[in-house]
Amino acid sequence: MTFEDYKRKILEHYSSIKNDSNHQLNRFCNNITPGKIKSASKIILETQNSKQDIHTLSSYFKIPINRDFLKFLDSVDADKLIPVKQFLNQITKEPREEVVEFSAWLLNFNPRPYSKFINNKGLIIDNPPKGRGGDDFPPEPKNPWKKIVITVSFISSFAVILYFVIDRQRKDCMIWSEDHYVVVECGKTNSPDIALNRNLLENFRKIKPDTTMTFFKDGKALFWYDKTVGIEFFTMPGTHPTNGKTLKPVSQTIVRKYIYGEE
Known part of the structure; x- marks a missing residue:
């Protein structure tokens, strides 16, 4: 499973959302703009904010992981999200790794990041994001409580399993060591770590x-x-x-x- 496979699967996932009128992100994906990406990001962050997701946002915006990202997204210039739109619309043929990972987070593509995609041998996990109504997402069902409880329970259980079975065995971050980056487990060192970036790791x-x-x-x-x-x-x-x-x-x-x- 190469990084090209990872990008292709994300783009296929994006295309399937655009072709599925019942998908919660269909309206957003069929008329995607930097402004809508910003609005959707604030909504998605409320439910997709694992440590790895925060590292993805930190890497994309190049800001510390301890920032309040909801407040940051309120003030960020929507133009900073143009690379995401260009990647998803296949305008950019060689997007930065941070753009690809941000797009995977935005679309709730699983498994992500790329290291977990490799670990899962490229098999896709069907876990569509939840919407909250409004311009960016279709409205929720009139009586969603039972569905919400079941969904939250499933996601919570899945997150716990994913963390203990996979995350603890993966090294998805890196730190600076004298003159180069080295791979480490996220949050396991006293030095500030950043999301794993293959290009920086191999060439910087x-x-x-x-x-x-x-x-x-x-x-x-x-x-x-x-x-x-x-x-x-x-x-x-x-x-x-x-x-x-x-x-x-x-x-x-x-x-x-x-x-x-x-x-």
Whole structure:
């Protein structure tokens, strides 16, 4: 089961919702907009807020996991959710991993995240999200209480089983260790952890560059830096792993001054 399989299954799930007029997310998926994604996210967060789901939101929005996400979603610019719409509508062919995982959470695609999808050998768990009425979701049945009690009991039981049988055996997070990320169990270390990101895990490194290295290709920077404490160089763009600041691409000035020692 590759990450491409994971993306394909999520998109198939999205398509099946669009084609099922009785599905609770049908109206939302057939006319998806960043604004509706934002509105739906606030509703979904009230029922889909496991530790892994919070890590997914934290990774997507690049904010600490201890934030009040409901308040954050109230203030977030809906344009930040455009990548989700573009992925689901297959406009973006190579979406970021955080976009894919956020989409899986939004559609309540199971199993998620990708590590659990692999563990389950790609078998899909049918567990549609609950709606609350309004523009984003169809209304609930007139007498839903019995159904709600049964559904909540099932979801609670399933969540407990999933946690003890799978979550405790999986390593779905990572922490920064000196010059690279390492995989850890979520919440099991004293260091701040983030959701597992294969691209960062395999390719993001802090390096000590020297004059033998190539710093530009076709006029574009091949390395990025941060000058908060001295100067540090990294192999990928993004945010600094410990201070959260956005890394800057190296320039000719930076290379001449800090690599070649020119004044």
